[in-house]
Amino acid sequence: MSQALHPMLNVAIKAARTAGTIINRASLDLDILKVTTKSANDFVTEVDHRCEEAIIETLLGAYPGHGILAEESGRTHGAKNSEYVWIIDPLDGTTNFIHGLPFYAVSIALAFRDQIQQAVVYDPTRNDLFYASKGRGAFMNDKRLRVSKRTRLSDSLVGTGFPFRKGDNFQRYLKMFAEVMTSCAGVRRPGAAALDLCYVAAGHYDAFFETGLNPWDIAAASLIITEAGGLIGNFTGEADFMYQREVVAGNPKIYAQMVNILAPFTRIIKDAPAAGTPGEAAP
Numbered sequence: 001m002s003q004a005l006h007p008m009l010n011v012a013i014k015a016a017r018t019a020g021t022i023i024n025r026a027s028l029d030l031d032i033l034k035v036t037t038k039s040a041n042d043f044v045t046e047v048d049h050r051c052e053e054a055i056i057e058t059l060l061g062a063y064p065g066h067g068i069l070a071e072e073s074g075r076t077h078g079a080k081n082s083e084y085v086w087i088i089d090p091l092d093g094t095t096n097f098i099h100g101l102p103f104y105a106v107s108i109a110l111a112f113r114d115q116i117q118q119a120v121v122y123d124p125t126r127n128d129l130f131y132a133s134k135g136r137g138a139f140m141n142d143k144r145l146r147v148s149k150r151t152r153l154s155d156s157l158v159g160t161g162f163p164f165r166k167g168d169n170f171q172r173y174l175k176m177f178a179e180v181m182t183s184c185a186g187v188r189r190p191g192a193a194a195l196d197l198c199y200v201a202a203g204h205y206d207a208f209f210e211t212g213l214n215p216w217d218i219a220a221a222s223l224i225i226t227e228a229g230g231l232i233g234n235f236t237g238e239a240d241f242m243y244q245r246e247v248v249a250g251n252p253k254i255y256a257q258m259v260n261i262l263a264p265f266t267r268i269i270k271d272a273p274a275a276g277t278p279g280e281a282a283p
């Protein structure tokens with residue numbers, strides 16, 4: 001990118017790289033990693049916590065008046081009433097990280113009055129830095145990102161995430177999965193939603209869908225996708241997705257075809273409050 005980066009984006013990049021260094025160091029000796037379980041199949045490690053602390057320290061060091069919404073500590077840090085809120089996933093893909101499967105990332109977004117303005121997703125294994133500022137395009141390192149140009153779902157590669165928590169509605173997911181799988185050319189489930197969504201922005205996938213995601217999984221990548229020319233929304237194709245626990249993204253043509261398939265599976269009840277509140281496990 002030839003233009004200077006927005007100062008707030010620069011701070012987010014610094015925070016993400018600091019967390020990436022912590023992750024890369026810890027990945028060298030996973031045998032000593034301390035892992036605890038939030039609920040069945042839902043893990044957290046000391047690295048998730050250390051990264052989150054380092055990210056918050058960097059962000060609040062630069063912007064002490066800003067608010068924070070972070071996966072592991074919720075809203076306990078930062079100002080409570082700021083119009084600026086940083087939305088942080090310190091380590092997206094914890095299960096992969098625990099197993100030494102090199103597909104995980106750090107995700108940091110800045111919302112101003114609930115609109116994402118700055119976004120960073122950093123893959124420390126590949127040193128891939130995805131970033132965007134609203135209205136200024138999306139990039140991976142120095143490369144401008146554009147969504148794919150594929151026009152038919154039958155030719156498309158689709159990313160997804162599987163439900164995994166006890167109490168998740170597996171049957172509902174399997175039905176929509178069957179519909180998508182039999183309509184497209186292939187499906188992938190790498191296991192880090194923030195990075196998966198950036199792969200839509202990069203044109204590797206033509207679309208992505210998942211249920212049960214939280215704002216910290218999707219906030220940063222949502223701006224990176226739209227700045228790369230893609231669309232992201234809920235299963236009925238509306239922009240209200242951040243707290244709705246159902247998300248679909250893609251290039252505009254494939255997005256529309258995915259919405260046709262997924263709309264019957266929506267659980268959004270019009271005019272009702274969003275299912276769950278930030279910080280809760282997916283229902």
Ligand code: IPD
Pocket residue numbers: 089091092093094095161162190191192193194210212213217
């Ligand atoms: C998880 C990953 C995974 C997705 C889960 C997320 P975490 O995030 O993004 O791919 O399927 O729904 O919770 O817990 O590893 O940050």
Ligand code: CA
Pocket residue numbers: 043044071094
């Ligand atoms: Ca987690």
Ligand code: CA
Pocket residue numbers: 089091092093193216217
């Ligand atoms: Ca996550």
Ligand code: CA
Pocket residue numbers: 048071089090091092093094
């Ligand atoms: Ca996480």
